[in-house]
Amino acid sequence: MAKVGVVGIGHTKFGNLSEFDLGDIMAYAATDALEDAGFLEKRKEIDQVIVGNMASGLFCHQSAVASSVISKMDMEPVPAELVENGPASGASAIKIGYMAVASGMADIVLVIAGEVMRKVTGWTGTEYVATMLHPQAEYDMGLTLPGFGGMFTRMYMEKYGLTERDLALLAVKNHANGAKNKYAHIQAECTIEAIADGPEANVVNTYVAEPLRMYSTCPVSDGAAALLLVNMDSPKAKLFSKKPIRIAGIASATDTHCVHNRKDPLKLDAVRIAGEKAYAMAGLTPKDISFAELHDAFSILELAISEEVGFFERGKSFLAVRKGETEIDGRLPINTSGGLKSKGHPVGATGVSQAVELVRQLRGEAEEGRQVRDPKYGMAVNFGGFGNNVVAMIFAKE
Amino acid sequence: MAMDAMEQKLRPPEIPLKPYPPKVITLASGEKMVVREAKREEAGALLGTIYPLLGVPADFYDIVAARMYSEILGWFRYRVANEFVLVGTINGVIAGIVTSRHVTPKLGMSLHTMTIKRGLRVGAQLFAAKMEHHLDILGEEEVYIVAESPNGFKRWMIEYELEDRSSQFPEVRHELGGVPTYVLTRPLWEAVRDVKCTGTRPVLDADLKTSAKLIMPSEYPQIPGFKR
Numbered sequence: 001m002a003k004v005g006v007v008g009i010g011h012t013k014f015g016n017l018s019e020f021d022l023g024d025i026m027a028y029a030a031t032d033a034l035e036d037a038g039f040l041e042k043r044k045e046i047d048q049v050i051v052g053n054m055a056s057g058l059f060c061h062q063s064a065v066a067s068s069v070i071s072k073m074d075m076e077p078v079p080a081e082l083v084e085n086g087p088a089s090g091a092s093a094i095k096i097g098y099m100a101v102a103s104g105m106a107d108i109v110l111v112i113a114g115e116v117m118r119k120v121t122g123w124t125g126t127e128y129v130a131t132m133l134h135p136q137a138e139y140d141m142g143l144t145l146p147g148f149g150g151m152f153t154r155m156y157m158e159k160y161g162l163t164e165r166d167l168a169l170l171a172v173k174n175h176a177n178g179a180k181n182k183y184a185h186i187q188a189e190c191t192i193e194a195i196a197d198g199p200e201a202n203v204v205n206t207y208v209a210e211p212l213r214m215y216s217t218c219p220v221s222d223g224a225a226a227l228l229l230v231n232m233d234s235p236k237a238k239l240f241s242k243k244p245i246r247i248a249g250i251a252s253a254t255d256t257h258c259v260h261n262r263k264d265p266l267k268l269d270a271v272r273i274a275g276e277k278a279y280a281m282a283g284l285t286p287k288d289i290s291f292a293e294l295h296d297a298f299s300i301l302e303l304a305i306s307e308e309v310g311f312f313e314r315g316k317s318f319l320a321v322r323k324g325e326t327e328i329d330g331r332l333p334i335n336t337s338g339g340l341k342s343k344g345h346p347v348g349a350t351g352v353s354q355a356v357e358l359v360r361q362l363r364g365e366a367e368e369g370r371q372v373r374d375p376k377y378g379m380a381v382n383f384g385g386f387g388n389n390v391v392a393m394i395f396a397k398e
Numbered sequence: 399m400a401m402d403a404m405e406q407k408l409r410p411p412e413i414p415l416k417p418y419p420p421k422v423i424t425l426a427s428g429e430k431m432v433v434r435e436a437k438r439e440e441a442g443a444l445l446g447t448i449y450p451l452l453g454v455p456a457d458f459y460d461i462v463a464a465r466m467y468s469e470i471l472g473w474f475r476y477r478v479a480n481e482f483v484l485v486g487t488i489n490g491v492i493a494g495i496v497t498s499r500h501v502t503p504k505l506g507m508s509l510h511t512m513t514i515k516r517g518l519r520v521g522a523q524l525f526a527a528k529m530e531h532h533l534d535i536l537g538e539e540e541v542y543i544v545a546e547s548p549n550g551f552k553r554w555m556i557e558y559e560l561e562d563r564s565s566q567f568p569e570v571r572h573e574l575g576g577v578p579t580y581v582l583t584r585p586l587w588e589a590v591r592d593v594k595c596t597g598t599r600p601v602l603d604a605d606l607k608t609s610a611k612l613i614m615p616s617e618y619p620q621i622p623g624f625k626r
Contacts, residue, residue: 019456054524091516121548121552122552123552186517188426188427188517188518189427189428190426190427190428191424191426191427193424193428194424194425194426194427194428195426198424199596199598200423200424200596200597200598202592202593202596203523203526203594203596204423204424204425204426204519204523205426206519206593207593215426229501255550361582
């Protein structure tokens, strides 16, 4: 297989972009990536465009977004296809792009992912996202993703002794990072006194799906991100202005669609297996990872995922958070971008946004105060469904 | 004297209202927001704060700004009976404003809620403070409420589970045109007060002093690049 590297990254600011067309914001991110790579004028030499999106048909009443983006960017006749894998659509699009380059079918692939969710209210958006659950066993019963997040959190609390204050500590950490990230939806710090310890915390940090509170739940965001991939073994790799960041490992795995069919609902097998495959592909272990972007749509997932990919023993990750080990200057910084909690979660865009953060950190281009010291390997986990279709990625500085 | 006599005819009768005791809320950012009753002589700062938002259609800021501007002007010039204005300040800077009216000893009329500083539930806190004033301090039994934006509908009608009295129109109608009237009753308020309404009293002198002089915001998240 050819070595695959990232030579261009692009990102819109996440937030409320509902006045814009989905194709426009995707084109903005793609243009940003092409400018970063010094390849905008040569964009018709790209072999393949892969677009990631979860639910433009529901949120925007728009389909065939790949065609829309190509046209907006004046890139015809470059081939373009859409990849949909729920909230892991972004990382799945990267995986497909990676496969195209690694297999030799393409030398240069542009991956674009985006979502506009705020054309509808948050309530409707939550309902749309819930359509990825099992139609009869879950969706029809009124389950939503925050509902699952709440139940998962409750089980974890009862089994391992996690407290609501521990979840608040994650929010404080991630908001501190997101406040410095120019792309983040919520660029504001929060304090533990205000959201957990103080007399007004119960109202300031209100419940969303008990025991999950507002500061344990990601916002509903719009946004897009893009990557330009290249065959590092090809002479074309020399066409770009930036040194490639290598995709050392990328893998996905699935689990039962119905959460109730799992032997232990607290075990996220798809995360574990995707992580193990990505480590094997990269020839690395969890100890080699310098920092990570983990899919904290609900804060509990940052903890659970960090355990499944081997950073911490099961049920022990929150103890590391208490010690500050996952802060930006800690032993293993997690969610340096602010994570989904602060940076935002435009569902289809998230995996590519996580990859953009890996590249920014490995290049040393993160903003002052949230740049990891001399990172070698970054890992991202993009979580689809309620853990039923997960992608893990490991990027390396060459 | 002729002018004074005319002015007296123009002014509505007013009932002296109990004052709203100030409180302080620590927002998620750690910033302290002082919530207190605004004084008539502060109308200039309030109107100056609202004015730039008249041209912001997003999230219906324009209509809320236009209506609140007239409500505060009406209050300042004594053209609205028994109106009160609460203001939330962070280090003296106006973060949000609410307007409302005491109609009878049993009925309040919620007018508008304007959030300047977004993302910290400033509007939610000020709306709750307004309801606290109506029901806990003025002792009313019901407050009529309407929403003119989806955000308002979500925050008030859905989150407070307000009683929909729109089918009783025109016997039950809010003063703000013919939009559907919802009602916060005392039992509903008592069911949500603990999770919606917060704040610490008395406010420390040092905190209260920060709010003594209202400062108009120098920037608006709703208006990128705004310069006063």
